Amino acid sequence: MKFFLDTANVDEIKKYAELGLVDGVTTNPTLVAKERRDFYEVVKEICEIVDGPVSAEVISTDAEGMVKEARELAKISDNIVIKIPMTKDGMKAVKILSAEGIKTNVTLVFSPLQALLAAKAGATYVSPFVGRLDDIGHVGMKLVEDVVKIYKNYDIKTEVIVASVRHPWHVLEAAKIGADIATIPPSVMDKLFNHPLTDIGLERFLKDWDNYLKTRKE
Ligand code: E4P
Structure with a gap:
């Protein structure tokens, strides 16, 4: 399973990229707003750090506006993936962008059928939101299970x-799903x-090594 980092914070991205843990990055308007920096500047900087896909979200709610924004964002880097909300206009935009070879990530997906629609529109990625479903008493991971099963049934590449x-x-x-x-x-x-046993284990190894060195000196 690939790991994307869900943040617009460049320092955090650098930190985990150094550990080889960042296969891609996702941002959203909330995450970008937290940084209090220019949107384009932040996204460009992220694309310079990360080789993989970097999702940047459109703000327009009409298909025409979304496509216009997407085309501008796509100029930033080849890594750019356009995040589009799961609406009718959104799916119209996804269809146009996918025909142009611009990658898309359909966001705010809360049902398996929404995920199926996103795939049919030609989305490169689909983002089921598990935590927000848990928050309202649903089982978010059940959504993921269903989406993975449906995509497998029809050999969907999204x-x-x-x-x-x-x-x-x-x-x-x-990962299990x-x-x-x-x-x-x-x-x-x-x-x-x-893991607490990792900490305890390491402490023990170092202590034993110290004792061994002491006995060798004696
Ligand atoms: C990423 O693509 C989503 O925008 C993000 O994971 C949403 O997370 P949240 O529900 O914690 O805001």
Whole structure:
């Protein structure tokens, strides 16, 4: 499973890129707004750090506006993927952009049928939002299971990005289900490293090594 980093923070992206953990990046208007920087400048900088796909979201809600924005964003780099909301106008835009060879990521997907529509429109990626479904008492990962199954049934090439990831369990389940990608916030990425037995084990190894060195000196 590929790991995308779900942030517009360049320092965080650099940090995890150095660890070889960033296969791509996803941003959204909320994440970009947090950075208080120029949108185009941030996206360009991210594309310079990361070789993989970098999702940048359109703000327009009409198909014509979305396509116009997408064409401008696509000029930034070959890595750019245009994030388009799951609406009728959005799917119209996806169809036009896919015919032009511009990659798209259909966002705000909350049902398997929305994911099927996105694939039929020609989306490169689809982003089911698991955390936001959990928040309203649904089981977000069930959506991912359904989307992966439907895409498999029809040999659909659209890749599934598990989005709105809130904790390591979402990442684990995404991998078990066989989702193509999980887009992970830096805070969750950090938690993937942790296990108390690793810390205890390392402490023990170092202590034993220290004792061994002492006995050798005696
Ligand atoms: C990524 O593509 C999504 O925009 C992001 O994962 C949404 O996450 P949130 O539900 O935590 O805002």
